[in-house]
Amino acid sequence: MLDDLEEFKRYRERMNVRILSASNLGIKRFFALDSRAYENGALDAKTKELLGLVASTVLRCNDCITYHVIRCVQEGVSDEELFEALNVALIVGGSITIPHIRRAVDMLDQCREKRREGSSVEI
C-alpha cells in the first residue's frame, strides 16, 4: 500500500539529483528559493505547508500534493485541519479537484499507517 509514496520519493530524488547536476544556474537557484519559501518566518512552516497543499490542489498536481501532505504530517497538522484546508481547495477549485483530494487523503492515510508501523515519514 505504501508503494506509491515510496516510488514518488525515489523518482523525485533521482531526478532532482540529475537536474541539479546539469549546469543550469537558474534552475538551481529556483530550487533553493523553493525550499526557503516554506521556512518559519512571520508565518510558521505548518501554515506555509498548508498554503502549499491548497495551491497544489487547486492547480491539480498529484506529485506536489504528495510532497506537501508528507510535509504537513511532519509539521503536526491534524486530520481535521487537513480536511478543512482541502475543503477550501475544493470550494475554490471545484469538483475538478476531487480526484486530487482523493489522492491527498490516500497519501495522508499512507503517512498515518507508516507512523502506526513505527516508521518515520520522510521526504
Next chain:
Amino acid sequence: MLDDLEEFKRYRERMNVRILSASNLGIKRFFALDSRAYENGALDAKTKELLGLVASTVLRCNDCITYHVIRCVQEGVSDEELFEALNVALIVGGSITIPHIRRAVDMLDQCREKRREGSSVEI
C-alpha cells in the same frame, strides 16, 4: 485611488443579489457553502483567508484576490505575513502570477490607506 476597491465591491454586491434572486437552487447552495468554508474551525478564519488568497493568486483571479486581501486585513494579517503568503504563491505559480501579486499589494495598500483615513474596510 480607492475607486477600484469600491467599484469591485459595488459590482460584486449588485451581481450577487441578481444571481441569488434567480431560481437556481444549486448556485444558492454553492454560495452558502463558499461562505462557510472560511469560518473558524480546526483552522482559524485568518489561516483560511490566507489559504483563499494563495489559491486565488495561483489561479490568477483578480476579483478573488481583492476579496481575500480585504478579508485578510479584517482578520488582522500583518504586511509581513501577507508578503510571505504571496511569496509561496509566486514560487508555486511562477512569474505569470506577478501581475496578480501587483494587484494584491495594490489592494493591500488601498485597505491600509482607508484605515489611516479612519474608514472601515468592508466587504
Next chain:
Amino acid sequence: MLDDLEEFKRYRERMNVRILSASNLGIKRFFALDSRAYENGALDAKTKELLGLVASTVLRCNDCITYHVIRCVQEGVSDEELFEALNVALIVGGSITIPHIRRAVDMLDQCREKRREGSSVEI
C-alpha cells in the same frame, strides 16, 4: 449599460479583421474551424453554444463568455437553461469561476434588455 457589450463587439471585430489580414494561413484556418465547431450536426447549435459557454466559464475567459452568451440568446436558450449550465460550470470549476458567472449573467441581462428595447442581439 450596453457599453461593455458594444465595446467588446467593436474591439473583437476590429482585431479579427486585423489578424485575418496577416498572411498567417494557420491562424486563418483555425478561425474557420472554430466557427464550424458550433454548427448544427449530430448535436444542434444550441447545445454546442452551451458547451462553449461552460468551457469558457471553467477556463475563465470573459470575452469568450460574452460571445457564447450572445450566441445562446440567439439560439433561444432560456434563462433557466442558462443558469443550469452555469451551475454545472460553477460545480466543476469552483468559486474561482464566480466573477465570470457574474459577467455571464450581466451579459445575459444586457442582451435581454436590448431585445426589450426592440434591438437585435448581434455578434
Next chain:
Amino acid sequence: MLDDLEEFKRYRERMNVRILSASNLGIKRFFALDSRAYENGALDAKTKELLGLVASTVLRCNDCITYHVIRCVQEGVSDEELFEALNVALIVGGSITIPHIRRAVDMLDQCREKRREGSSVEI
C-alpha cells in the same frame, strides 16, 4: 483491456467512502451538490453530462473524463454526438487536450465493448 475502467471505479468508490466518512460537513455537502448539478431540469441529464465532459476535457482531468464518458453512454449519447462534443473541447482547449481526447475515446470504446459482451456500464 477493461482494467483501467475497473481500476478507476474501484479507487474512486473506495476513496469517496473514506472521504465521506470524515467529519468534514463542507466536503459532504459539496459532493451532494455535485450529484444534483447533473440531474434532469430545464436541461436534461444527457445535455448536462455532455457539459460535464467538455468541462473536464478543457480542464484536462482524465478521471473526470472517464466518469462523464460512462455517464454519457448511460444517457444514450451516440458516438457521433460524443465526437462533436469532443471537437468543441478540442477547439476551445487546443492540442493540449489531445492526450485527454485519446483517453475519452479509449474509455468510450471500453464502454461499448462491455455492452457488446453483455455487461452493464456502471459507475
Next chain:
Amino acid sequence: MLDDLEEFKRYRERMNVRILSASNLGIKRFFALDSRAYENGALDAKTKELLGLVASTVLRCNDCITYHVIRCVQEGVSDEELFEALNVALIVGGSITIPHIRRAVDMLDQCREKRREGSSVEI
C-alpha cells in the same frame, strides 16, 4: 491609441518599486531570477522572448503578453515570426487564447506605430 501600453508600463513600474521595497527576500530573488532567464545564453534573447510570449499566451496573461511583445520588438522579431509564434500558441492553447492573441497583435501594432512616430519602445 498608445494609452494601454503606457498605462501598463506606469502601473507595472510603480508596483514593482513598491513590491521590491518590502522586506521579503524571496520575492526580490525571484524577480532577479526572472530577469536572468531571458538573457543571452545557449539560446539567444530573441528566442527566449518568443518562448516567454508563447508561455504567456497559452497561460492567457495580458500583462505578460504586453511585456514580451515589447521585448520581442526590441529584439528585432519580425511580424511574420511573431504571428508564427502566436499560431503555435493558438494551436496548443485553443480558441480560449484568441482574446489574448487580439491583445498581442494590438500591442504589436502600438509598438510599430510608436517606432514609425520616431519614439523608442521601452519597458
Next chain:
Amino acid sequence: MLDDLEEFKRYRERMNVRILSASNLGIKRFFALDSRAYENGALDAKTKELLGLVASTVLRCNDCITYHVIRCVQEGVSDEELFEALNVALIVGGSITIPHIRRAVDMLDQCREKRREGSSVEI
C-alpha cells in the same frame, strides 16, 4: 528504461488512428493544422519545437512534453539549449511545473540513451 517512451508512442499511435478513423471532420482538420504549425517558416522547426515544449511544460501535460522532447532531439537541440528553455518554463510556470521538468529531463535522457545504443529516436 525506455518502456515509458515506447508505451507512450504505441498508445499515441493507436489512439490517433482510432480518432482519425471516426467521421468527425473538425478533429481531422485540427490534427492537420497541429502538424503544420511546427514546420519550417519564418521561424525554423527547431525554434517552434522549443516553443511547443515550453507551452506544454507551463500547461503541464506530460504526453505533450514527451512528444516535443523527442522532436527537439530530432531537430538537434543541445542539452544546454533544452535546459535553458525549461528554465524559462520553470520561471513562468513556477514550482508546480517541477514534476513535469523531471519528466522532460527523464525523456531527454531516454532519447540520448537510445542514440548511444545506435537506435533512432522516432515518433
